[in-house]
Amino acid sequence: MKVLCFSDLHRDKDAALRLVEMSKGADVVIGAGDFANQHQGLADTLEILRAIELPSFLVPGNGETVDELADASREWKSAVVLHGNGTTATTSTGSVELWGVGGGIPVTPFGAWSYDFDEESGAEMLAGCPSGGILVVHSPPINTVDHDSSGRIRGSQSIRDCVERCSPKLVVCGHIHSDWGKQVSVGDSLVVNAGPSGVIVDVDV
Template sequence: MNVLCFSDLHCDQAAATLLVEQARTADLVIGAGDFANRHQGISDTLDILRQIEAPSILVPGNGETAEELKQAVQDATWKSATVLHGNGTTVSASTDDDAMEYPVWGVGGGIPITPFGAWSYDFDEQQGEAMLADCPHNGILVVHSPPIDTVDHDSAGKVRGSQSILDCVKRCQPKLVVCGHIHSDWGKQMKVGPTTILNAGPKGIWMTL
């Protein structure tokens, strides 16, 4: 399965246009949040991304709520997109031999609560733990915030990720975790046990399952 992963578009129409072109050969597209800027301009990118025909999994960032993202997907008539936040779905891919199914779980928003103030769509670690409680094993986890002390180092080198997400990764051992949020670690990936963790960024990164 060829998976095109991205995050943190922040209304960047040029980046969205490039993602549409890349997605023509994708089996699955994953968008790990922050399509908007402080709840403004979400349609700037959704009206472009709606051209993606491959199955697409999205979670909200801390710059838009789950409800805002679901409404924007509906308004854009992006028919292949599914918004997850504290819930899951299943995606399928055909290989030369047979069809493979992967469980996918998604949790958006900033975890833990960010220092950005009331506009930020944030959750504390206890809320994060509750939304991750039913995450399946050996699947795909899509989150906006990274697991703590992974691909979450800010420009000063401080870790900004989530303990509850890291605990979920260790418990459920997903094949792939796609996140964003911490811009200084865009494009970086690492392993936690058998799990590959990717901080995607807006340019689009290919992963293979």
């Protein structure tokens, strides 16, 4: 199964147009949050992305809430918003279970506008994650693709614990801009900080 992964568009219409083109070579699309800028302009990119007719799975970033994302993506008929829940993607190449949790985990230093959760809340929302599927999160697992521009680790312990417990085939995240495009492995799990340029990953199903 070819999975197009992206994150952190932040209202970048040109990037959204490129992703629509890239999707022609994929089976499934995953958007790991931050379509908006501080709750502004959420429709800017979603109006473009809704041209994608493939099964598409989205989580909110820390720049939009789950309710805002669900409302804004209502016209994107093939898109499903996940946050503390899961679903199954079925394509001609097979089926895979997905689980999604959005927002900033742990709480960011950005202030009241940021859609954030503490590690305890993160662990609760990740509790139902199945084994061997695809985990979609906005924040990276700690000590993976989560190094900020100063080199400080900014990821989530609860997400890392989930990855180690459930061994998803693929973890798609974003949030930490300085590690966009980077990939690491945690056990048998590939962790991808997708970024707005997007990347297509082959997943065995």
